[in-house]
Amino acid sequence: MTEQAGFRDARYAHAVVKKIESLNQGRETRIVHVCGTHEDTIVQHGVRSLLPKSIKLVAGPGCPVCVCAAQDVDMAIELARQGHIITTFGDMVRVPSTDSSLAKERTSGADVRIVYGVSEAVEIARENPDKEVVFIGIGFETTAPTIALELIRGPPSNYSVFTSLKVIPPAMDLLVNLEGFGVDGFITPGHVSTIIGSNAFQPFAEKTGVPCVVAGFEPLDVLESVRMILVQIEEGRADSENEYTRVVKPEGNLAAQRVIEQAFRVDDAPWRGLGIIEKSGYSIREEFGEHNARLRFEFPEIESVDILPGCRCHEVILGMIGPVDCALFGKRCTIEDPYGPCMVGREGTCRIRFENLE
Ligand code: SF4
Secondary structure, X not given: OOHHHHOOOHHHHHHHHHHHHHXXXXXXXXXXXXXXXXXXXXXXXXXXXXXXXXXXXXXXXXXXXXXXXXXXXXXXXXHHHOOOEEEEOHHHHOOOOOOOOHHHHHHOOOOEEEOOOHHHHHHHHHHOOOOOEEEEEEEOOOOHHHHHHXXXXXXXXXXXXXXXXXXXXXXXXHHHHOOOOOOOEEEEOHHHHHHHOHHHHHHHHHHHOOOEEEOOOOHHHHHHHHHHHHHHHHHOOXXXXXXXXXXXXXXXXXXXXHHHHXXXXXEEEEEOOOEEEEEEEEEEOHHHHHHEHHHHOOOOOOOOOOOOOOOOHHHHHOOOOOHHHOOOEOOOEOOOOOOOHHHOOOOOHHHHHHHOOO
């Protein structure tokens, strides 16, 4: 049996579900995750249908392109309109903003290129010394190290980064303090935790009294993390525990953390539909100012619209409604022609639901 097959073993899954049932005993329990890949696992493998009805698994803000503020997308579009070469990861290109997207700008002649790694963007800058090359950096703690590393290595002078990088724990804080939201436990993100470590959530768990468990991305990982959260609730504890021990270390990746620390500082940042969240984004440190696209270029006043009329992405991102509760789902808003950001990327809650419609 492969390792992956072991994490999809139906008999073991049923045994874990039995333990979950006996631990929960019909209590209403809301468990929130903040990772698009977890939502993908949950939907693809029907994890919700395996759990007792009293346990709600809720998708929170865990999709990088969904939470990228319209203001940031509009500024990236402005850079494309100024004639610079724009490089970024695939999903970002299709994110709809106030009145356009990078994909639409490309159709109108802008030079927008999808790259599969930050080093590719740096290479494009080397190959085009007469052009300004801007990398649009989105994502969470997971993507920050490679972006930071290229800054530290000393990229060519025509290379700059427009950061819209986010830090996850402050968004979890927002959820806990949101009136009427209610959360009994967090499944904390596996990818982010490979960088920051499972210990990073311990202060949060202690402060809020909400149990946290880092989970992997197989269905049994998710079920096991639910069981571990219920054990903590049963024992009256709130700790950060690690189900994903085969990948995540308690201390995380110290080398990656050092690189992030060297290139970035943590600042308040705008999240799409959620407003400014304190200390929730990475900004480029002054030492690398010449490569900071926010300082390097001029931007006009832009009246950005985070949530377009009728779109309910802000409620989807907060797990307050499901994708099918939006009247535009599958009608005005489809994977081919996304109206809101949650329909764009593989980690978007609306797209995942759309791809798994029965
Ligand atoms: S279906 Fe489309 S418009 Fe509606 S919430 Fe999802 S992404 Fe936004």
